Amino acid sequence: MQQSDPHDQPAAEPADGSDDAYIRFEQVVKRYGDNVVLDHLDFRVAEGERVTLIGPSGSGKTTILRLLMTLEKANGGVIWVNGDSLSHMRRGGKLVPADEKHLRSVRSSIGMVFQQFNLFPNMTVRRNITEAPVHVLGVSQDEADQRAGELLELVGLAEKIDAHPTQLSGGQQQRVAIARALAMRPKVLLLDEVTSALDPELVAGVLDVLRNIATTTDITMLCVTHEMSFARDVSHRVLMFDQGRIVEEGPPAQIFSEPREERTRSFLQAVLED
Numbered sequence: 001m002q003q004s005d006p007h008d009q010p011a012a013e014p015a016d017g018s019d020d021a022y023i024r025f026e027q028v029v030k031r032y033g034d035n036v037v038l039d040h041l042d043f044r045v046a047e048g049e050r051v052t053l054i055g056p057s058g059s060g061k062t063t064i065l066r067l068l069m070t071l072e073k074a075n076g077g078v079i080w081v082n083g084d085s086l087s088h089m090r091r092g093g094k095l096v097p098a099d100e101k102h103l104r105s106v107r108s109s110i111g112m113v114f115q116q117f118n119l120f121p122n123m124t125v126r127r128n129i130t131e132a133p134v135h136v137l138g139v140s141q142d143e144a145d146q147r148a149g150e151l152l153e154l155v156g157l158a159e160k161i162d163a164h165p166t167q168l169s170g171g172q173q174q175r176v177a178i179a180r181a182l183a184m185r186p187k188v189l190l191l192d193e194v195t196s197a198l199d200p201e202l203v204a205g206v207l208d209v210l211r212n213i214a215t216t217t218d219i220t221m222l223c224v225t226h227e228m229s230f231a232r233d234v235s236h237r238v239l240m241f242d243q244g245r246i247v248e249e250g251p252p253a254q255i256f257s258e259p260r261e262e263r264t265r266s267f268l269q270a271v272l273e274d
């Protein structure tokens with residue numbers, strides 16, 4: 001049984017009433033058994049903002065993305081996405097626990113790309129990209145096909161539309177996974193170490209695609225990466241985590257060039273030596 005947390009107050013609106021944050025974590029607690037992974041975490045991400053999460057292994061970065069995708073549930077606090085709470089909803093003027101329909105609706109504004117590409121091996125690239133828009137959003141197959149073509153153009157794989165994932169390199173598969181996430185027209189894109197599973201020579205191509213998406217769209221991005229030059233290029237803000245708390249945050253130029261905290265300095269040193 002999960003313990004309840006004193007901060008797990010149902011809330012209808014962000015605590016300060018008006019809040020322009022698109023994503024907001026308010027006193028969020030996540031535990032696995034006795035392991036406190038997120039410890040009363042507070043942060044906000046504005047609409048269109050691109051934020052990179054850095055920090056040592058186990059500091060809770062992936063957990064944050066998984067909570068946003070509702071793949072995990074917080075033990076305390078409230079997570080807001082565009083004014084909707086992931087724990088509660090209003091029904092008939094009352095606050096009730098969020099149901100699956102509410103969560104599905106919130107989740108539909110969020111796309112995620114994982115370290116492993118998770119493409120359907122038996123489907124062509126086209127079907128990998130069109131399956132969810134057609135079956136979840138109810139978009140016509142023609143419209144979904146047209147969008148798949150445009151997205152494959154964007155990720156530089158237009159000629160692979162009828163290929164199967166097994167015929168593609170890891171980097172190409174990851175670019176298809178990015179196109180698939182964008183096909184749902186998300187407002188937020190979550191990127192979880194999307195180049196970590198790739199051979200080194202394939203990393204740059206995937207990062208170039210993401211740089212292009214970051215700079216040519218107004219999509220809100222939360223990105224977990226060890227690619228510091230990519231983080232420097234695309235992020236508006238970097239959050240440095242340790243043991244489930246933010247130890248430092250700031251624009252990339254400051255965090256990477258003049259970190260204030262010893263923990264940030266030693267983390268960056270270790271990544272650079274890697």
Ligand SMILES: Nc1ncnc2c1ncn2[C@@H]1O[C@H](COP(=O)(O)OP(=O)(O)OP(=O)(O)O)[C@@H](O)[C@H]1O
Binds near residue numbers: 055057060061063064
């Ligand atoms: N399903 C789970 N069951 C138990 N513990 C878990 C589970 N998922 C994550 N954890 C623990 O939560 C902590 C935070 O993990 P998380 O993956 O969020 O860290 P991270 O900062 O993303 O690390 P990395 O950079 O290695 O991916 C770790 O101690 C991890 O062992």
